[in-house]
Amino acid sequence: MSNPSERPVEGRAQVRRVIPASPEALFDAWTDAEGMARWMRPGPEMQCRCRLDMRVGGRFEIDMIAPDGTTLPHTGTYRVVDRPRKLVFTWVSAPTGQRESVVTIEFRAAKGGTEIILTHDGLPPAAAEPHEGGWQEIIRKLAEDSQASEARSSRRPS
Amino acid sequence: MVKQNGNLDRVFGALADPTRRAILHRLRGRGTSTVTELAGLFPVSLPAVSRHLKVLERAGLVRRRVDGRIHRLALKTGPFERVADWVSHYRDFWTARLEALEREMVDRRQIDSAKRKEKRS
Numbered sequence: 001m002s003n004p005s006e007r008p009v010e011g012r013a014q015v016r017r018v019i020p021a022s023p024e025a026l027f028d029a030w031t032d033a034e035g036m037a038r039w040m041r042p043g044p045e046m047q048c049r050c051r052l053d054m055r056v057g058g059r060f061e062i063d064m065i066a067p068d069g070t071t072l073p074h075t076g077t078y079r080v081v082d083r084p085r086k087l088v089f090t091w092v093s094a095p096t097g098q099r100e101s102v103v104t105i106e107f108r109a110a111k112g113g114t115e116i117i118l119t120h121d122g123l124p125p126a127a128a129e130p131h132e133g134g135w136q137e138i139i140r141k142l143a144e145d146s147q148a149s150e151a152r153s154s155r156r157p158s
Numbered sequence: 159m160v161k162q163n164g165n166l167d168r169v170f171g172a173l174a175d176p177t178r179r180a181i182l183h184r185l186r187g188r189g190t191s192t193v194t195e196l197a198g199l200f201p202v203s204l205p206a207v208s209r210h211l212k213v214l215e216r217a218g219l220v221r222r223r224v225d226g227r228i229h230r231l232a233l234k235t236g237p238f239e240r241v242a243d244w245v246s247h248y249r250d251f252w253t254a255r256l257e258a259l260e261r262e263m264v265d266r267r268q269i270d271s272a273k274r275k276e277k278r279s
Contacts, residue, residue, distance in 0.1 A: 013249040017256040021263040029259060035266075039258035042167055042251065068213070070171040093170075116259075118252050123244040 013120040020113035023084035027107055030054070030087055036062070056081055060089065076103075091120065099124065172217035177202060178210050182219060185233040193229050 019026060029035055033050040040062055041048035047065040054060070055078060062074040072093065079102070080088035087105045101122040108115045172178055177200055184199060185191060197207040211231060214220040223230045 011245065013245045013252065015249060015252040015256055017253075017260065019256070019260045019263055021267070025263065026259075029262065035262060039262045040255060042254070046167070064167075066167070066171045068171070070174050072167075072170050072174055116256060118256065120248045120252060123248055 011121065011123045013123060015118045016115060018110050018113050018115045023107040023109060023114045026114050026116060027084040027087065030105070040064075054078055054081055076100075080104075168217040169219065172213050172219055175210070175213075177206075178214055181207075181210060181214065182233060185220065185231060190223075190230045190232045193231065196231065 021029075029039075031052060031054045033052045036050045036052070037048045040050065042064060045067050049061075049063040049065065051061045052058075058078050060076055060078070064072040064074065066072070074091065074093045076090040076092055078087070078089045080086055084107050086107070089103055091101045091103045092099065099122075101120060104119045104121070106117045106119075108117065173182075180200065181196055184196065193204070193208060193211065196211070197204040200207065202210075211220060211222070215222060219234055221232045221234050223232070
């Protein structure tokens with residue numbers, strides 16, 4: 001990681017972990033909505049609700065719910081469902097401006113269990129210009145959203 | 159790492175609401191605004207605008223300057239730069255999720271073996 005020539009592809013986050021379980025059991029953990037709600041929530045103060053329709057073309061919805069009730073929806077469509085080897089799905093979340101990214105999970109038998117290789121591709125790369133870049137993109141989205149919500153509220157009878 | 163994720167979650171939470179996004183957009187256009195000015199712009203009550211502003215302040219998206227009885231709000235750009243770094247956000251996010259998945263698998267195995275023992279006895 002410290003060697004700059006080994007830096008991951010721009011827009012790609014990759015994580016590997018060996019987990020003491022069979023590839024089948026680990027694969028099935030991604031199809032179990034109740035179990036996923038326990039390990040997908042990003043912190044003890046958050047609630048998580050999962051609806052998973054795991055088949056090619058099927059959709060999932062993972063809602064992260066903050067203590068104040070704010071819900072952060074994460075949605076996507078399954079592209080590859082190859083038990084117990086590979087799972088590919090798209091990943092869209094509101095804060096990324098509904099931009100579609102792709103998550104690929106490979107399950108490989110390894111010493112002590114199964115190695116999970118999770119690759120998240122198509123992420124907006126880190127702001128190229130530290131003070132502009134991503135910031136301007138978000139501001140552009142803010143402008144579009146607020147124009148849309150103004151249009152909605154002006155139609156709404158007060 | 160965990161602390162940074164917590165901050166990012168607050169930023170995401172703050173950005174998830176259309177009124178709060180609209181407030182940020184206004185602040186960007188005007189530099190600073192008072193709470194009353196902002197309340198006049200949206201079809202929500204003054205206390206509701208105050209609550210939205212508190213959420214934005216906690217997320218570090220908005221700065222408040224108190225001048226006597228006048229509270230002036232301005233945009234802070236720092237958190238947006240952090241949010242823009244999706245690659246490191248998701249690397250941290252998935253690392254933490256796979257750790258939690260491992261705990262889930264280990265817990266499940268312990269429950270299963272306890273059940274087997276129960277059956278045997």
